[in-house]
Amino acid sequence: MEEANQTTVTEFILDGITKNPELQLPLFLIFLGVYLVTVVGNLGMIILILFSSHLHTPMYYLLSSLSFIDCCQSTVITPKMLVNFVTEKNVISYAECMAQFYFFCVFAVAECYMLAxxxxxxxVAISNPLLYNVIMSYQVCLWMIAGVYGMGFLSATAYAIFMMRLVFCKANIIRHYFCDYFPLLELSCSSTFINEVLLWSLGSLNILILAMTILSSYIFIIVSILNIHSTEGRLKAFSTCSSHILAVAIFYGSLTFMYFQPPSVNSLGQSKLSSVFYTIIVPMLNPMIYSLRNKDVKVALKKLIHKVNFHTTNNDFH
Structure with missing residues (x-):
């Protein structure tokens, strides 16, 4: 009878990043700029790889998939967050909140597996260069990408099902800028024990174990690089990995800080900065990291610009 008399929450209010009125407009302009750079950068990377035949290799197929994930992840979070800067109350319905939570989980988990x-x-490219085309064939690459998205949807479905079983009847203010795991658990009237166990079990697999797998891969890679006799060969091999190491460090570092600390009141406030990194900053940085430090991408970009200018000049001439 007690549960029947409780009022179920039908909409939430997103608290946002800050309540300081003086910061609303500057932050809106900053994050709008970041979002535009993210979308243009990631879609640009996908288009560049699509139209550059010499980039049609497993490495760049995986990179284009990462760009797609980053673009989607940013789109799931940022537009709704921008609304918070220009409205007094950023209201989100229960259904929209659960949808945002679900797709956030899909792309966050997918990024973990894509980086792995x-x-x-x-x-494979550095340790077994002669067998690279055999081991990383088109079919293998396709199955890997399918597995990445499969794990993303599988994990997100598990998280969402148990989240939707919770009863929300307390205050409806989510102390965050999007519908994230711990801020939602904080508002629940029912037991969140299963949700916390699920987070730690699946989170350990999707974050910690994958991070250890990536670390192990790079230990073997470093050993292989040290066995290369020429200095030029070592530098070339390292340059192909340095971008990925940087992207992994930023993403996994902020993600681990966010989800593997106690969900206390203080940590929820401190976690906003960490969340900004992996939901907004990392998707913007990835195209820059992989393009600025990659000669093949720079060459492909120059060729594509040259083709566009050539066709434009011909059309103007005719």
Missing amino acids: AMAYDRY
């Missing part, structure tokens, strides 16, 4: 797949690709 890219680490394995680099391991």
Whole structure:
């Protein structure tokens, strides 16, 4: 009878990053700029790989998939967050909140597995260069990408099912800028024990074990690089991995800090900065990291610009 008399929450209010009125407009402009750079950068990377035949290799197929994940991840979070800067109350319905939570989980988990797949690709390329095309065939690459998205949807479905079983009847203010795991658990009237166990079990697999797998891959890669006799060969091998190491460090570092600490009141406030890194900053940085430090991408970009200019000049001439 007690549960029947409780009022179930039908909508939430997102608290946002800050309540300071003076910061609303500057932050809106900053994050709008970041979002535009993220979308243009990631879609640009996908288009560049699609139209550059010499980039049609497993490494760049995986990179284009990472760009797609980053673009989707940012789109799931940022537009709704931007609304919070220009409205007094950023209201989100229960259904929209659960949908945002679900797709956030899909792309966050998918990115974990995609970074692991890219680490394995680099391991094969450096440790077994002669067998690379055999081991990382088109079919294998396709199955790896399918597995990445499969694990993303599988994990997100498990998280979402148990989240939707919770009863929300307390205050409806989510102390965050999107519908994230711990801020939602904080509002639940029912027991969250199963949700916390699920997070730690699946989270250990999707974050910690994958991070250890990536670390192990790079230990083998470093050993292989040290066995290369020429200095030029070592530098070339290391340059193909340095971008990935940087992307992995930023993403896994912020993700681990967010989800593997006690969900206390203080940690929820401190976690907003960490969340900004893996939901907004990392998707923007990845195209820059992989393009600025990659000669093949730079060459492909120059060729594509040259083709566009050539066709434009011909059309103007005619």
